[in-house]
Amino acid sequence: MADKVVTKAIRKAFPTRGGELPVLDDIDLSVADGEFVAVVGPSGCGKTTLLNIIAGFERPDRGDVYVDGVPVSGPSPKRIVISQQGSVFPWLTVRRNLTFGLNGRPRDELRRLADQYAGLVGLQGFENAYPFELSGGMLKRVEVARALVVKPEILYMDEPFAALDALTRFRMRLELLRILSHERHTALLVTHDVEEAVQLADRIVVLTARPARVKTIIDVPFPYPRRLSSADVIELKESILRELGVEALTSAAEFPPGPASAAAR
Amino acid sequence: MPVWQVLAALGELASQGLLIPHVVASLARVAGGYLLAAALAIPLGITMGWFPGAFRALNPVIQLLRPISPIAWIPLAILWFGVGDLSPVFLIFLSSVFPMVVNTTTGVHTIERHFIRAAQNFGVSGFKLFRLVIFPAALPHIIVGMRISLGVAWLVLVAAEMIALHSGLGFLIMDSRNAGNRYDLVVAGMVLIGMIGLLLDGRVRRLERLNQLRWRYGR
Numbered sequence: 001m002a003d004k005v006v007t008k009a010i011r012k013a014f015p016t017r018g019g020e021l022p023v024l025d026d027i028d029l030s031v032a033d034g035e036f037v038a039v040v041g042p043s044g045c046g047k048t049t050l051l052n053i054i055a056g057f058e059r060p061d062r063g064d065v066y067v068d069g070v071p072v073s074g075p076s077p078k079r080i081v082i083s084q085q086g087s088v089f090p091w092l093t094v095r096r097n098l099t100f101g102l103n104g105r106p107r108d109e110l111r112r113l114a115d116q117y118a119g120l121v122g123l124q125g126f127e128n129a130y131p132f133e134l135s136g137g138m139l140k141r142v143e144v145a146r147a148l149v150v151k152p153e154i155l156y157m158d159e160p161f162a163a164l165d166a167l168t169r170f171r172m173r174l175e176l177l178r179i180l181s182h183e184r185h186t187a188l189l190v191t192h193d194v195e196e197a198v199q200l201a202d203r204i205v206v207l208t209a210r211p212a213r214v215k216t217i218i219d220v221p222f223p224y225p226r227r228l229s230s231a232d233v234i235e236l237k238e239s240i241l242r243e244l245g246v247e248a249l250t251s252a253a254e255f256p257p258g259p260a261s262a263a264a265r
Numbered sequence: 266m267p268v269w270q271v272l273a274a275l276g277e278l279a280s281q282g283l284l285i286p287h288v289v290a291s292l293a294r295v296a297g298g299y300l301l302a303a304a305l306a307i308p309l310g311i312t313m314g315w316f317p318g319a320f321r322a323l324n325p326v327i328q329l330l331r332p333i334s335p336i337a338w339i340p341l342a343i344l345w346f347g348v349g350d351l352s353p354v355f356l357i358f359l360s361s362v363f364p365m366v367v368n369t370t371t372g373v374h375t376i377e378r379h380f381i382r383a384a385q386n387f388g389v390s391g392f393k394l395f396r397l398v399i400f401p402a403a404l405p406h407i408i409v410g411m412r413i414s415l416g417v418a419w420l421v422l423v424a425a426e427m428i429a430l431h432s433g434l435g436f437l438i439m440d441s442r443n444a445g446n447r448y449d450l451v452v453a454g455m456v457l458i459g460m461i462g463l464l465l466d467g468r469v470r471r472l473e474r475l476n477q478l479r480w481r482y483g484r
Contacts, residue, residue: 076386079386085377091402103388
């Protein structure tokens with residue numbers, strides 16, 4: 001498959017009072033056409049900065065981002081970002097949010113498209129609601145639908161479900177997989193949630209702590225839908241956690257003696 | 266001053282057919298100055314909020330003029346506009362323009378960046394960006410400015426109508442004092458100003474319950 005998104009030696013530092021704070025250090029990565037790549041890294045390692053650079057909102061100090069071989073100079077409706085804090089416009093109804101990015105089409109077509117995508121994400125009946133009337137999970141559905149309705153070639157996701165409760169987050173991942181199986185997009189997800197990466201991605205890029213470098217790239221060979229409780233998936237998850245420097249406590253010797261172990265004896 | 270005297274004074278004004286004309290004259294002057302101020306202040310505030318160059322150039326001028334009391338402008342108002350309807354309108358304009366400019370600017374400054382980025386991501390720019398994102402995002406602040414300005418405009422009414430001829434609640438108060446110490450009429454005028462202020466604020470506050478604005482004001 002052809003490379004859709006390529007970054008070449010991206011560097012970024014932020015000026016601080018004590019000098020430059022390097023955030024990204026020579027990040028090379030690529031996402032193939034139709035591929036789902038997840039970038040995982042410790043909190044504060046520069047994942048969001050990396051995504052903002054790839055999406056064209058920020059400029060790298062050095063290096064370039066290419067989409068279809070063309071350098072990226074700014075954001076484009078062909079590449080839509082879904083962010084953690086959510087950017088559904090609270091002053092517009094669900095329907096007006098969904099048609100926000102659609103230009104120059106007749107009114108009834110806008111309405112039909114909005115209602116179709118509202119249905120796709122399970123929001124039928126809420127087309128005329130205002131965001132303050134919706135739950136966090138529903139808002140996220142609006143944002144996903146608003147991104148999909150403009151038929152982007154690439155979806156960029158920055159910890160998209162991090163602000164949701166655990167159950168809703170899990171449900172949204174399954175929904176995302178279902179939707180992506182209908183409309184295959186190229187997708188790049190940045191997250192600190194290893195489980196999310198393992199559940200969704202074809203390939204996982206592991207970053208180091210700041211300044212972020214690519215530590216390793218791991219293929220995820222399991223077919224969808226993935227059972228998070230299967231041994232293979234758990235093993236992969238633990239190996240990624242080890243890459244991130246989080247060792248699972250596996251041997252009894254590592255546990256300090258506590259009430260539980262005392263009771264067992 | 267017993268309440269019945271004030272009520273009697275209000276009744277006297279009503280029976281002479283003066284109550285409504287005074288109220289209408291004052292409302293018309295406030296509406297004129299206030300709407301002119303809004304027509305200038307809101308576009309100006311949005312421009313200053315969005316373009317840093319406009320802010321740097323205009324903010325010192327605004328902050329220089331803002332602390333000058335509208336009362337201090339009375340001599341110049343008379344010089345420029347004479348004694349009549351235009352001078353009070355000018356003074357009310359001056360008093361209400363600054364809160365609206367400052368609040369509108371703040372409203373644009375405090376728009377969260379992810380909204381702007383989302384709009385740019387969908388290729389929305391230029392006038393459409395102002396209409397669909399910047400103006401509605403700043404609107405809660407704009408309405409706060411409009412509320413403050415309405416209060417201030419109504420506040421300077423009495424002073425402004427000191428240079429009005431024959432009509433208005435401010436004129437009524439000054440005239441009742443000058444033409445025979447009719448303090449019952451003075452207080453009646455004060456009561457009318459307070460009541461109308463309360464009604465006007467209630468009207469503006471109803472805006473806060475619009476669905477397009479509820480996100481900012483809570484439920």
